[in-house]
Amino acid sequence: MTAPFDLTDDSVVVIIGTGAGGGVLANELAQKGVSVVALEAGGRYLPEDYINDEWESFGQLAWLDARTTSGDWRVADDFSGLPAWIVKAVGGTTTHWAGASLRFQDHEWKAATNYGPVQGANLLDWPIDPREMDDYYTKAEDKLGVTRTGGRAGLPGNNNYKVFEAGAKALGYTEVHTGRMAINSAENDDRLACQQTGFCFQGCKWGAKWSAAYTDIPRGEATGNLEVRDRAHVLKIEHDASGKVTGVLYADKDGNQHLQKARVVCVAGNSIESPRLLLNSASSMFPDGLANSSGQVGRNYMRHMTGSVYATFDKPVRMWRGTTMAGIIQDEARHDPSRGFVGGYELETLALGLPFMAAFLDPGGWGREFTTALDSYENMAGMWIVGEDMPQETNRITLNHDVTDQYGLPAPNVHFDDHPNDIAMRNHAYQQGIAVYEAVGATRVFPTPPYPSTHNLGTNRMSENPRDGVVNTHGQTHDIANLFVSDGSQFTTGAAENPTLTIVALAIRQADHIAGELGRGNL
């Protein structure tokens, strides 16, 4: 059979979501000759469609369906209906991501072993040997064209990076460079080199940044084995009396519902929507939701310990010019409990345009303390903090039966409380980030609170023991053999690194497994 596939074709693998996990898995399977139907809730946008205007682009790409928040995290106060800043489009959040592509450090795969007991944290080792990931990471880096890997040169540093680098070196940091980025420093893989345009978060209009939207998706479609249906919002996964999944119910762009039959279903809707879909698929046989015998579906929600440090100087910086995330300090990424916390963090340059700076610098702030900061916008430099946060069982996605989405389904509630380790790490990172800028003459510094989450992880965690998590080492659910999870919700723990490269590497690995099992007749 070749695409398009019939709704009644029960030989296809159905993938829900087309981002770093689902989009890559779809292409990898299609390349191996597996028939795939990928259902994407969002529309299809390509570089010519992207809008280099922050709010207008946000309206075009952001996932804005009803969501609620609770917990002591500041996002619940500042952006109560917007827990996450992620994308609803073919290619998912790979349109929006900054491009930072870092491998986990070996010790991070085994956080429970290496960090020891941490009160209130639900630490667990990944059921994966870090050495097994080496080849998959290399494949992922080659796919994404990651700079400073595989012989690819680093990007040149922009103004924001020059300030950051000078401060870092003045402070004695040594692991400072323009990052390992899925942004071309030279033409590569039929994509242009970075033109230093800015607006990486709004979709790269040059295609210099890797996104599944214009790489894996069309390449998979070109095989004839992949059909992507956009504006197809999955409502429920169906199963038979034996407990195997049989297909998915989705609403098309006009709200009409269809049932797509499936041999295998892979859920890749992001760490908020994926557990929500499993929970919304509850049945008399699985009253707590699909694949939830452990009770762990939706739990251990992680978002990385984040924050930002902005600083103003007596001279212009113009940080918005060029690559949005243009450099990194990795010296603090190590595990060194003498700092007062387990795990580590990265410091990465970041720039926001004036409209988003006004919204995110100090949400709710007003008066001259606030406006004098923006008056110095041209003289501002900025960095983002991203570190490992502690998985906690009570940080979780649940169904909010008081709020429904456009299809009448319960909206997800995102509950998050900072763990004391997260707070200690953030305070350390603020102090170090401030020191970086003060070392080169900052006139004022701004330890800026976290934005709505871009790194949503862990809500269908991978575990050796079915009691401890939702999926096994291959992302296959412990409970249902032909149901897989293929996105960042598989993460057992979060590590300090931006997660996309690991999501991509796991998707490549999962494609090997699924194709193999299909070939062996086990699925």
Add this chain to the structure above:
Amino acid sequence: MSKEPQKLTRRALLAQGIAVGSAFVVGAGYVAGSSAAWAMEVAHLQPATMATLIQMARDIYPHDRVADDYYAAAVKAYDNADQAPVIEAGITALNAAAVGAGFSSYVGTGWERDRVDILRGIEDSPFFQMIRGGLVTGLYNQKAVWPQFGYEGESFSKGGYIDRGFNDINWI
């Protein structure tokens, strides 16, 4: 309230001008900047209400190099039949707070400090939060105001900054 404001000439408007804060109410249905460089029609709000709202907007997000027109543009959308009663009530309460603090009205204060004290007293109110929240996009998302902050907006149409100064600072 005038639903269809009279078309007055600029000269006539100025001749009738009544100073209220940094904006002037000029004639029925008009508010004009003190420089007379701009004027706006109001169809549903009292002109004095709009003038006070503009002053409130500036006091929430004061940028001394940003002219009143941008603040006026940021709050102009409240001049509609649905929201006008809420705005009138909010501004009435704001003026009452000013009177309670010993001033003739909100815009009758002299120092920004006095108006900020009044705003601090109502900052948790839905009215204040609506106005403040609306300004975050209403003011800062105006492309015309970006040059006042040095922000250049999109660069794709100019080929990015690869040849136009992405790494041009030399003071570091």
